[in-house]
Amino acid sequence: MAAFSIGSAAVMLLALAVSADGDDVVVGGGGGGDRPRARDLGIRPGVFPTGPMNAITDVPGVRVGQETIIEGQDVRTGVTAILSHGGNLFREKVPGAVFVGNAFGKLAGSTQVRELGTIETPIVLTNTLAVGTAVEAVVRWTLEQEGNEDVRSVNAVVGETNDGGLNDIRGGHVTAEHVLAAIRGADEGPVAEGSVGAGTGCEAFGWKGGIGTSSRVLPDRLGGWRLGVLVQANFGGVLTMAGAPVGKALGRYAYRPPPEGQGGAADRGDGSCMIVVATDAPIDARDLERLAARAVFALARTGSSFSHGSGDFAIAFSTAPGLRERYGEAAVRTREILTSDAVSPLFQAVLEATEEAVENALLRATTTTGRGRTVEAIPVDRVRAILEHHRLVDEP
Secondary structure (H helix, E strand, O other): OOEEEEOHHHHOOOOEEEEEOOEEEEEOHHHOOOOOOHHHHOOOOOOOOOOOOOOHHHOOOOEEEEEEEEEOOOEEEEEEEEEOOOOOOOOEEEEEEEEEEEEOOOOEOHHHHHHHOEEOOOEEEEEHHHHHHHHHHHHHHHHHOOOOOOOOOOOOEEEEEOOOOOOOHHHOOOOHHHHHHHHHOOEOOOOOOEOOHHHOOOEEOOEEOEEEEEEEEOOHHHOOOEEEEEEEEEOOEOOOEOOEOHHHHHOOOOOOOOOOOOOOOOOOOOEEEEEEEEEOOOOOHHHHHHHHHHHHHHHHHHOEOOOOOEEEEEEEEEOOHHHOEEOOOOOOOOOOOOOHHHOHHHHHHHHHHHHHHHHHHHHHOOOEEEOOEEEOOOOHHHHHHHHHHOOOOOOO
């Protein structure tokens, strides 16, 4: 069976159906083919408008690259890379922070980010057992950048969720070349969602999950700042969309008793979610950590169970040029920083964007078969009917 490694540009166009021994595997082009985003169903969380792409790349300078890895019937995995700006990330470190909701996961590099308050590499998302490979690739890429010839320490930031339900996670199918391709292919355009990149093998709320993104733009009276969120949604709970009990209505939710006469353990809402938050607001590491916390809090709006087995992490950074820490600089420098009293609108924005990013991940994901299992995409028509029944959709 042929192997497929699909980069960011190609995945925006490709609708791939692979058949082996009579079993169909469907992985949607652009992450979702013709499948809608939340706003196509009238779901518009919150009060602030989105940016033009409604993606993390609405924050100027932010780039995203993805590699989707599909091989035979058992390999469904990938890599998603987020770059904070187009320059030398190590020599111009952005302020950053990490917030941990539940630490059942592996977020490489998080301790140094918390200590120093800076991020000096691309942020890479992949599967649980590929974290080591990704760290090595990020270090290699950083050392190879022009101007880094004297660098002897690199703090690679790599997060993960476990896609072992659909993917042969023990097989080590993510290579350094996949990670490097995602980083090198990162651009500022639209972001593919659903069953792509690090979201290829993800599951959420009993349905196919994956990559989702959204953005918000504050009005000028509140600073006009932009904020974007990208999620790797691979967690469980009792799904709520636009306030409607979608999970209960569809009959799939954590702790649901098994059908009468059937045994088996109940779904306990396990899984993980990685959240990456970008903003051009000039806020320092302290307030970025508070911003990251709100991103994790936003998962509650979607119905997350935050279970024992869920790793819930958020990484937040600011692209503000005046706050970047220049490698080797020791001089006193004046910086303009948004006061803490002014960050509340950004807290609201990140709550809204995270909720919508999770919804986009679910809605754009496509039915996927791997390792003898088929995980269905959430049924759009039934979701639309539930929302209309509860009259919880907005008019265009």
